[in-house]
Amino acid sequence: MAMPDRISELHAELCKTLGSAIRINILNALKGGEKSVGDLSAALRVRQPNMSQHLAVLRQRGVVTTRKDGVNIYYRVSNPKIIQACELMKQVLVEQLKEGEELTKLVGPARR
Amino acid sequence: MAMPDRISELHAELCKTLGSAIRINILNALKGGEKSVGDLSAALRVRQPNMSQHLAVLRQRGVVTTRKDGVNIYYRVSNPKIIQACELMKQVLVEQLKEGEELTKLVGPARR
DNA sequence: AGTAGACATTCGCATATATGCATCCGGTTA
DNA sequence: TAACCGGATGCATATATGCGAATGTCTACT
Numbered sequence: 487m488a489m490p491d492r493i494s495e496l497h498a499e500l501c502k503t504l505g506s507a508i509r510i511n512i513l514n515a516l517k518g519g520e521k522s523v524g525d526l527s528a529a530l531r532v533r534q535p536n537m538s539q540h541l542a543v544l545r546q547r548g549v550v551t552t553r554k555d556g557v558n559i560y561y562r563v564s565n566p567k568i569i570q571a572c573e574l575m576k577q578v579l580v581e582q583l584k585e586g587e588e589l590t591k592l593v594g595p596a597r598r
Numbered sequence: 599m600a601m602p603d604r605i606s607e608l609h610a611e612l613c614k615t616l617g618s619a620i621r622i623n624i625l626n627a628l629k630g631g632e633k634s635v636g637d638l639s640a641a642l643r644v645r646q647p648n649m650s651q652h653l654a655v656l657r658q659r660g661v662v663t664t665r666k667d668g669v670n671i672y673y674r675v676s677n678p679k680i681i682q683a684c685e686l687m688k689q690v691l692v693e694q695l696k697e698g699e700e701l702t703k704l705v706g707p708a709r710r
Numbered sequence: 711a712g713t714a715g716a717c718a719t720t721c722g723c724a725t726a727t728a729t730g731c732a733t734c735c736g737g738t739t740a
Numbered sequence: 741t742a743a744c745c746g747g748a749t750g751c752a753t754a755t756a757t758g759c760g761a762a763t764g765t766c767t768a769c770t
Contacts, residue, residue: 646716
């Protein structure tokens with residue numbers, strides 16, 4: 487329509503990029519500062535090649551940036567706004583869960 | 599890890615839900631207020647069954663809510679924070695594009 | 711009751727995505 | 741140069757997603 491929706495295309499790509507629990511966890515792990523592939527692999531208990539692939543996805547979409555230091559490659563989130571967006575979405579989830587609980591409380595308090 | 603990553607699972611689901619240009623456009627269209635399926639279908643030039651499918655996805659994840667009025671069903675975004683999150687991501691995209699332009703300006707100003 | 715309009719659902723197919731495994735690459739150290 | 745370590749890639753398979761076409765459901769109207 488109005489927006490040539492090339493932007494929407496990119497926007498969707500970005501969301502798709504975040505549409506994986508592993509990648510979400512990667513971002514969460516990177517909130518605390520940059521980490522190497524090995525660090526991430528160990529922290530999230532994901533095999534290295536798999537981790538590498540997910541990092542590649544995040545890298546291609548520009549979500550993360552790398553810095554090479556000696557033998558290791560350190561990853562970090564490229565734009566803090568990405569973190570902010572994630573926080574917002576998590577808030578949405580929390581609110582949804584809260585509503586859900588209240589509903590079940592109303593509908594079936596002892597609903598085993 | 600720390601976070602039982604059940605949340606991460608849901609978070610990823612939410613992102614995946616937004617990982618479609620059509621659904622992004624739907625949300626953008628709903629920024630201006632609730633709209634019926636027919637409205638959306640016409641506005642985005644998407645066939646009705648297909649639109650219905652995308653709306654179902656958004657509904658299942660709780661991104662949108664419905665209100666039935668006579669024969670029509672009106673959709674709206676369930677939580678304004680979702681819009682906010684989208685705005686943030688769009689800002690990220692804009693910044694990325696800007697950086698990209700500057701880079702190409704530096705690397706190859708007359709690059710084809 | 712019969713018809714039409716507004717949405718939803720199901721099915722089948724084509725395409726995309728995730729994962730594990732094996733392998734490969736580049737820089738260090740012996 | 742050989743062996744090693746941190747990462748990246750390629751491949752095969754299982755699974756999920758998007759779309760069109762046909763069909764179903766519900767409501768309003770005549």
